[in-house]
Amino acid sequence: MKKTLFIAFLAIFAFTSVHAQSRKERKAMYDSKYNYEIQSLGVGQDGTKLVKIWGYGKKADDAVYEAKRNAVAAVIFRGVPAGNGAAATPPILTIDGYEKNADFFDDFFKAGGMYLSFVNSTTDGMPGGADRIKMKKGYKVALSASVAYDQLRKYLEEKGIAKKLDSGF
Numbered sequence: 001m002k003k004t005l006f007i008a009f010l011a012i013f014a015f016t017s018v019h020a021q022s023r024k025e026r027k028a029m030y031d032s033k034y035n036y037e038i039q040s041l042g043v044g045q046d047g048t049k050l051v052k053i054w055g056y057g058k059k060a061d062d063a064v065y066e067a068k069r070n071a072v073a074a075v076i077f078r079g080v081p082a083g084n085g086a087a088a089t090p091p092i093l094t095i096d097g098y099e100k101n102a103d104f105f106d107d108f109f110k111a112g113g114m115y116l117s118f119v120n121s122t123t124d125g126m127p128g129g130a131d132r133i134k135m136k137k138g139y140k141v142a143l144s145a146s147v148a149y150d151q152l153r154k155y156l157e158e159k160g161i162a163k164k165l166d167s168g169f
Helices: 002-031 060-077 102-108 114-118 149-158
Strands: 038-043 048-057 119-121 132-135 138-148
Touching: 038 060, 048 060, 048 149, 060 114, 060 119, 060 138, 060 149, 102 114, 114 119, 114 138, 114 149, 138 149
Parallel strands: none
Antiparallel strands: 038 048, 048 138, 119 138, 132 138
């Protein structure tokens, strides 16, 4: 009887610890600063990337600002996927570029920071319909944006964050 009870307890313990670990891993994946919902909207003017990007916030306005920040961050750290006639664009920096230059990027992405000079919203007013979703703890908002890719790359090169394309290997 003791042996059966011990095996049952051990099985329940193993199941709950595995379940808790998977929930923790999922939460870490969704909270990651590299997890962006981005979609290419096509070819923009020379030096720009047209994207649809999602942001989250307690208020819809907060979600719009996060979407703008996410658009610039996705271009820098993830690149833009191919779609709607546009070729895929590689990221400007590798994933570890943020950790190496954390002070610079913390200042760059702060509220009202320099990142806003490289993104223009192409959505007039507050997004609505399927692009504005009310969730349990706030809003999820999609924003169509134009990111000044060439200007952003040049700025990061001038600051010594990104290597120049003509610098060689």
